[in-house]
Amino acid sequence: MKEFDVIIIGAGITGAGTARDCALRGLKTLLIERADIADGASGRNHGLLHSGARYAVGDPESACECIKENMILRKVASNCVEATDGLFISLPEDGLEYRDKFLKKCAEAGIHTQTLSPQKALSLEPLVNPELISAVKVPDASVDPFRLVSANVLDARLHGAEVLTQQEVTEIIKEDGRVKGLKVLDKSSGTVNTYYAHYIVNAAGIWGAKIAEMAGVHIGMLPAKGSLLVFDHRVTRMVINRCRKPANADILVPGDVVSVLGTTSDKVPFEQCDDMKVTKEEVDLLLREGCKLVPSLAQTRIIRAYAGVRPLVASDDDPSGRNVSRGIVLLDHLKRDGVDGFISITGGKLTSYRLMAEMTADLLCSKLAIKAKCHTADTPLPGSEKSVKFSSVVRKAREMKMDTSVIEAAVSRHGSQVEAMDFSGKGSELVCECEKVCRAEIAYAVKVLGVKTLDDLRRRTRVGMGPCQSSYCVEKAAKALAEELGDTSLSEELKKDYLQHRWKGIVPVCRAEQLAQAEYLRNKYGK
Amino acid sequence: MQENNLTDFQQCLKCNICTEVCPMMEVNPDYPGPKQAGPDGERYRLKDPAFFDKSIKYCLNCKRCEVACPSGVKVGDIITRAKLRYAHPEHQLRNFALSSTDLVGGLASTFAPVANPVLGLPLTRQVMDSVVGVSSKANMPSYAEKRFEKWFSSIEETQSRYEKKVNYFHGCYVNYNYPELGQDFVKLMNACGYGVRLLDKQKCCGVAMIANGFVQQAKKAARTNLASIEKAEGPVLTTSSSCTLTLREEYEGILGQDCSAAKEKVCLAVKWLYDRIDRGEIRLAFKKGLKIKAVYHTPCHMQRMGTQFYTIELLKLIPGLELSVLEQKCCGIAGTFGFKKENYELSQKIGASLFEDIRASKAQMVITDCETCKWQIEGGTGMKVYNPITLLASVIE
Ligand SMILES: Cc1cc2nc3c(=O)[nH]c(=O)nc-3n(C[C@H](O)[C@H](O)[C@H](O)COP(=O)(O)OP(=O)(O)OC[C@H]3O[C@@H](n4cnc5c(N)ncnc54)[C@H](O)[C@@H]3O)c2cc1C
Ligand code: SF4
Numbered sequence A: 001m002k003e004f005d006v007i008i009i010g011a012g013i014t015g016a017g018t019a020r021d022c023a024l025r026g027l028k029t030l031l032i033e034r035a036d037i038a039d040g041a042s043g044r045n046h047g048l049l050h051s052g053a054r055y056a057v058g059d060p061e062s063a064c065e066c067i068k069e070n071m072i073l074r075k076v077a078s079n080c081v082e083a084t085d086g087l088f089i090s091l092p093e094d095g096l097e098y099r100d101k102f103l104k105k106c107a108e109a110g111i112h113t114q115t116l117s118p119q120k121a122l123s124l125e126p127l128v129n130p131e132l133i134s135a136v137k138v139p140d141a142s143v144d145p146f147r148l149v150s151a152n153v154l155d156a157r158l159h160g161a162e163v164l165t166q167q168e169v170t171e172i173i174k175e176d177g178r179v180k181g182l183k184v185l186d187k188s189s190g191t192v193n194t195y196y197a198h199y200i201v202n203a204a205g206i207w208g209a210k211i212a213e214m215a216g217v218h219i220g221m222l223p224a225k226g227s228l229l230v231f232d233h234r235v236t237r238m239v240i241n242r243c244r245k246p247a248n249a250d251i252l253v254p255g256d257v258v259s260v261l262g263t264t265s266d267k268v269p270f271e272q273c274d275d276m277k278v279t280k281e282e283v284d285l286l287l288r289e290g291c292k293l294v295p296s297l298a299q300t301r302i303i304r305a306y307a308g309v310r311p312l313v314a315s316d317d318d319p320s321g322r323n324v325s326r327g328i329v330l331l332d333h334l335k336r337d338g339v340d341g342f343i344s345i346t347g348g349k350l351t352s353y354r355l356m357a358e359m360t361a362d363l364l365c366s367k368l369a370i371k372a373k374c375h376t377a378d379t380p381l382p383g384s385e386k387s388v389k390f391s392s393v394v395r396k397a398r399e400m401k402m403d404t405s406v407i408e409a410a411v412s413r414h415g416s417q418v419e420a421m422d423f424s425g426k427g428s429e430l431v432c433e434c435e436k437v438c439r440a441e442i443a444y445a446v447k448v449l450g451v452k453t454l455d456d457l458r459r460r461t462r463v464g465m466g467p468c469q470s471s472y473c474v475e476k477a478a479k480a481l482a483e484e485l486g487d488t489s490l491s492e493e494l495k496k497d498y499l500q501h502r503w504k505g506i507v508p509v510c511r512a513e514q515l516a517q518a519e520y521l522r523n524k525y526g527k
Numbered sequence B: 001m002q003e004n005n006l007t008d009f010q011q012c013l014k015c016n017i018c019t020e021v022c023p024m025m026e027v028n029p030d031y032p033g034p035k036q037a038g039p040d041g042e043r044y045r046l047k048d049p050a051f052f053d054k055s056i057k058y059c060l061n062c063k064r065c066e067v068a069c070p071s072g073v074k075v076g077d078i079i080t081r082a083k084l085r086y087a088h089p090e091h092q093l094r095n096f097a098l099s100s101t102d103l104v105g106g107l108a109s110t111f112a113p114v115a116n117p118v119l120g121l122p123l124t125r126q127v128m129d130s131v132v133g134v135s136s137k138a139n140m141p142s143y144a145e146k147r148f149e150k151w152f153s154s155i156e157e158t159q160s161r162y163e164k165k166v167n168y169f170h171g172c173y174v175n176y177n178y179p180e181l182g183q184d185f186v187k188l189m190n191a192c193g194y195g196v197r198l199l200d201k202q203k204c205c206g207v208a209m210i211a212n213g214f215v216q217q218a219k220k221a222a223r224t225n226l227a228s229i230e231k232a233e234g235p236v237l238t239t240s241s242s243c244t245l246t247l248r249e250e251y252e253g254i255l256g257q258d259c260s261a262a263k264e265k266v267c268l269a270v271k272w273l274y275d276r277i278d279r280g281e282i283r284l285a286f287k288k289g290l291k292i293k294a295v296y297h298t299p300c301h302m303q304r305m306g307t308q309f310y311t312i313e314l315l316k317l318i319p320g321l322e323l324s325v326l327e328q329k330c331c332g333i334a335g336t337f338g339f340k341k342e343n344y345e346l347s348q349k350i351g352a353s354l355f356e357d358i359r360a361s362k363a364q365m366v367i368t369d370c371e372t373c374k375w376q377i378e379g380g381t382g383m384k385v386y387n388p389i390t391l392l393a394s395v396i397e
């Protein structure tokens, strides 16, 4: 029987960050995920590394947290973060009253702002709504959530943590009122295994409510669905926000090569959390509002729609469950419910994950009487250790007789980790043309990042995430992946599973070019 | 970020049909092809110019990809615009000389008696090859002793006698290298009952400047030409397919100029003539007892405009002309591309299959609407190549 210091349930950003922090502090750590890493909210959010400006007026505490974490992540996760900056634009109907309050509150939270004239804003971002009456520049940034989770998981592993994916926690073992271990269903073999630990951390996002129930405690959670649209290319360089009380569809984020518009916010029943669909009404709402930020979005190709669930936690001090706690929720169930060995960490944001992990690991260490300090604020994540010089990309491309842009794309996704990729021979073959993913990157993802399916591969490399939504590359990608996994017979199955998933996100946005693309996909693979 | 509506790259459905027809891809493994250099690359270049790859310079701007694309993506334009925007030009001196056709042409034709033999001398060609980078093997056009414009001013008087008139955009090739074509055009128009007028002011259309990255110079030329075209009364006829495409399409698609005037007035002489013959307004009288066996080569830019039909139909009117139309293939010259030392081999490789078809045809001559195709085919096959206007002028009564 193997016993761990800590078992963390859920490999979203919270679980991954916590696993890394624990591993860095020398705890014997196990991270368990029922699907793949970043399969929950962490892989279905907006990818905005908040400067805190959005919360400055309504939630000053979150604003302060955000700006601090934002500055830290720019350094330690440089490979996942792009310092795009953001604009908060005021339209005539917004007036300037909110903006003035906003400026004051940002200053209080320590968020640097710069007020720009409409002309100046338009010269920086020619496509924003020309009717704007003012713009404020803030240090918002774009963050790639998949990469961030993956880098945390990788570093946890490199520091001795064990990571299990496709393994679902089905039961929590309690002895004498203390949580002792878990029963876990291995989804590929169907077997159930048992793991024991001194402490178990519930980082299962919205599903944390169920995990809590398994431990015999109750956390009031309200799933809030948020839908987003992905546009074909970068429409703006900066994040564009509306300078008004936060509302629907008022942020446009340049994420990698695309632009992401969001979000909506609707309470949904728990049953929907496992299979969320974006409705036509949501698409229309997003577009209508989004066009107020950037009118040309109306003519921009939408390649996909997706939705995630925010885990809203009902305040413990409000028995009606109507009040929702803002910010980070760290529950010590011994104190709260008299159940020892069990901790829940939820709420917060992608932006504040590191702090959430630090708080959780601090609590664990004090319980375990371990004196290790937190190092995540100054230890770079894998890939972010150093920047890769462009000249070395050009040199490598010349040596391998490759297009520089393909290697540059690998660098933009994996940073200094490209050094672990072998571009020679087969490695130079281009597999996904839209997103410039070559065979070497796929081999690396299988070997180092634990990829098992095409969906896993997509999350780590962008395979199939471009405009064609894999209509062109899926065959090649399935074949390449099957070969790297050492079982060429897998190819067909990988392809079929994957296309089902892709299809789901295309359906709600089947219009104009994407309708034609969908027809193409359907004819080619007979969906 | 992107200027106004230059986002047609997003219509790309990633079908890769364009890749099938790109002549450069076929011979050059270093060229990533229209889809990747065009719409795929553009998305990434919008994110960060660091994603620009130098191999894009191999694009011939032949536009076969645009013809093939079922989604109407202007692939060639996307690539050319990216070249102009991101490339750091190499071989500045040589490219400037090759593309400043007005400047160099003016000098060379003034000194044509000297320039031609000198440009043709083995030693001079060697020097151009190693110092300037112009291939010593390429078939370079020679320069005429008397510029077309000069000749025209000597006969301008005769043109004013015609009641109906057309304007002529002769381009720099006719002016400096091959005034005979311009003379044939005047002869043909006169035979149809039309006088010829030159534009107020005309510059080289700029196709070579665009291809070599001299965007400011090209824009200047475009503005001058567009202003003259706007002023001109009646149609502005042309005898070169590439000039026509540049005036009508590239000024807008690549240089961002408003070329509605050009779209309205500029017309290939063959199309203009075809329309009038078709409507019964013009009737051509041909010489008797002709016996000619010719093949027609469709220039890539002619195909892009879909105008080869007019040339072919006109040629079919010539009694005694046995004409066969060659399968459309790129000749490989692409303006100044094939003159460059580093491109010479590629250019010949691309043209090889066309040369083969031409030789196998056993024709007496090749007809084509493009001057650079003419040089390349003459160089590659040793056969005579004529513009359809030249042939028509020589067979009318
Ligand atoms: C639409 C939307 C937009 C957002 N935009 C932003 C933004 O721009 N910036 C920002 O900072 N934040 C944003 N957020 C918030 C952010 O995404 C979340 O706060 C964060 O991802 C939560 O991460 P998590 O790890 O706690 O939860 P999750 O990512 O949901 O992870 C929980 C994991 O637990 C796993 N799990 C569940 N049950 C079990 C089980 N029984 N056994 C094993 N594993 C299990 C799940 O599969 C899942 O992977 C957004 C959220 C949403 C919904
Ligand atoms: S213009 Fe010609 S050479 Fe350039 S990509 Fe298109 S087909 Fe290829």
Ligand code: SF4
Pocket (backbone or CB within 6 Å): B011, B012, B013, B014, B015, B016, B017, B018, B019, B034, B035, B039, B068, B069, B070, B071, B072, B073, B075
């Ligand atoms: S032919 Fe057109 S749609 Fe097809 S890949 Fe090429 S540019 Fe895209």
